[in-house]
Amino acid sequence: MNSILLRGNFLRQSRIPRKSTGLSLFGGSLLRGRSFHNTPCRRxxxxxxxxxxxxxxxxxxxxxxxxxxxxxxxxxxxxxxxxxxxxxxxxxxxxxxxxxxxxxxxxxxxxxxxxxxxxxxxxxxxxxxxxxxxxAESPNAASESPAEMPIEPSTPSMSSELLEETPEPPAAKNSGLSAPSVKHLLKEHNLLLEDIPGTGKGGRVLKEDVQRYVASQAPPAPSAKPTISPPPEAQSTDQVVELTPNENQMCRVMTAALTIPHFGFSHSVDFTALNTLRQKFNKNNIHGQPTTPPKLTALPIVMKALSLAFSHHPKLNSHFNPESETGKPRLTIKGSHDFGIAVDTPQGLVVPVVRDVQNRSILSIAGEIKRLSDLAKQGKLTPGDMKGATFTVSNIGSIGGSVVNPVIVPPMVAIVAMGKTEEVVVLTGEKNEKKEVSTRQKTVLSWSADHRVLDGAAVARCAEMVGRMIEEVDGLGVILK
The missing domain is CATH 2.40.50.100 (RNA polymerase II/Efflux pump adaptor protein, barrel-sandwich hybrid domain)
Structure with missing residues (x-):
């Protein structure tokens, strides 16, 4: 079927094959083209x-x-x-x-x-x-309908110009291989890819190459003493603000938590042996791993102790549905220990999930905590990173506070919060023997449980087992899986 070059479509026919003869009306003669019966190339x-x-x-x-x-x-x-x-x-x-x-x-x-x-x-x-x-078609293409556009004759010079291919400019160095993060950094710092020495395969520019280049171009820091900023002025009028997405989510979850009858339990645990062990580990590099692991804190050790205790008290690692499809309350005891960890970020509180704690080593748990915490503080967590928790651990003591009242997030049935570690003067020694005064490092663990499915005795027994594992951490390795 013959096609007719219409005004308004002229400039958009930019990808006509070189050998095509095109189609024109010139002096009443009709030239038949070979490519115009295909789907038009439109911007x-x-x-x-x-x-x-x-x-x-x-x-x-x-x-x-x-x-x-x-x-x-x-x-x-x-x-x-x-x-x-x-x-x-x-x-x-x-x-x-x-x-x-x-x-x-x-x-x-x-x-x-x-x-x-x-x-x-x-x-x-x-x-x-x-x-x-x-x-949506480009405005120029939509301005006139085909029925309204008059047919204009084309001259041989116009046809020959139309059939000439415009050579494409040469591609920049490795531009097609650059990762989105590299292109974003280049755009952010107004740099050209050609200016950055690449250390990747085949001279490919990596994100680290851009960061090093930016650091090398940065002016030296001023030696003047920092000035103290004046305190902000007090606000004299009321201000109505919208909740952030994190705050909206917290509002919904905490409103749902109001339906849960919370049972609280707290106990003081001696962290002296645990802290001595992890400090020795961090100082002496005794891990024997080919790569340096993250700094070992108390949190991954406590999480491993919790997982071991849950093998004896599995109901604490459960989801509760008060209105299941059968119309009756139903408790689902979870086989995997997927622990949510509360992380404080500039955007607010988020709770990413460390999965399969029961199958991980303490070092593996520590590495996953660091990875998730870094992503959380950068605002890079995905929805998959934060769903499916079976139990929650809050390390609120890293900010401050001793005894707290953590709130359960449904459908979970329990949560524990670690308070601040404090030096405490205690009397040590066996019963009926002379006592000695010493200092110990104590941390309060505060538990909350859903009293609809967990009674106080069950929570207390599990909490005491966790406490013994922490206080006798030297023997914890004997029972680790």
Whole structure:
């Protein structure tokens, strides 16, 4: 079927094969082309929809944009960061093209399934692609309908110019191999890829290469003494603020926790032997591992003791559904010990999950705690990092406080909080023998349990077993799996 070059489509026919003769009306003669019967190559503006990130999330807050209208993007380039109630997610581009519009400002809420931005896509879009998602044609293409556009004759010079291929500019060094994080750093610091010495395979520029280059270009720190900033002025008027996504999630969870009858139990545990052991480990490098492990703290040892105790008291590692499908309350005792750890971040409290504690070594637990904590403080946790906890451990003592009243997060049935370790003067010695005065390092463990499914005696027995394992930590290795 013959095609006719129409005004308005002239400039968009930029990818005509070199051997095509084209089609024109000149002096009444009709020249037949070989390529114009195919799907037209159009420059289109494609809305980029916010994808479903799981967990039933319907909206996300736009934390930051990495692009602006007019910026060029390639596939997998980072375009923005969004935050749901549970995690922050970095959104990457699915297309090569130019950003034409951003639909949301920073801190606005974006709806799942609705456009985040518009991209002027470079490539041809097949009929299947056009049917699968909404497409807005470029304004020039939509300005006149085919019925209204007059046919203009083309001259031989115009046809020959149209059929000439425009050579593409040479690609920058390793630009196609650069990771999104590298491109984002280059854009952030206004650098060119060619200026960065690459240490990766084949001279590929790595993220560390960019960071080293930026550090080497940074001006020396001033030697002047830091000045003390004046205190902020007192606020004289009321201020209404919206809750952050983390605060919204906390509000919902804590409202649900009001239905739980909490039973509290606290006891003081001697951490002297545990602290001596971990300090010796950290100082003497006795781990025998080929790589240096993270600094050993008390938390992974306590988590391992909890897991061992749960093999004797499994009901504390459970989920409770007061209204199951049978219409009766149901307790599900979990086979895997997946412990949520409360982490304080600039964005608020988050609780990532260390999985399979029962099958991990203490060093493995310590490494996973560090990995999750680093991601949490960077705001890079995913929804998968924070779902499915079977028990929660809070190390509130790292901030302060001794005896606390932790709140259970449903559907879990128990939680424990570690208080601040303090030096305590005690009398030691066997019964009916002369006592000696000594100092010990004591930490209070505060437990809360769901009194609908756990009674006080069950919690106390489990807590005392955990306490004995901590106080006799030298023998803990004998029973470790």
């Amino acid at each position: 289109i503006v494609k809305p980029y929809l916010l994808a479903d990130i799981g967990e039933g999330i319907t909206e996300c807050r736009v934390v930051s944009w990495f692009v602006k209208p007019g910026d060029r993007v390639n596939q997998f380039d980072a375009i923005c960061e969004v935050q749901s109630d549970k995690a922050s997610v970095e959104i990457t581009s699915r297309y090569d093209g130019t950003i034409t519009a951003l639909h949301h400002e920073v801190d606005e809420m974006a709806i799942v399934g609705k456009p985040l931005l518009d991209v002027d896509v470079d490539e041809e879009i097949s009929a299947a692609d056009e049917d699968s998602s909404p497409v």
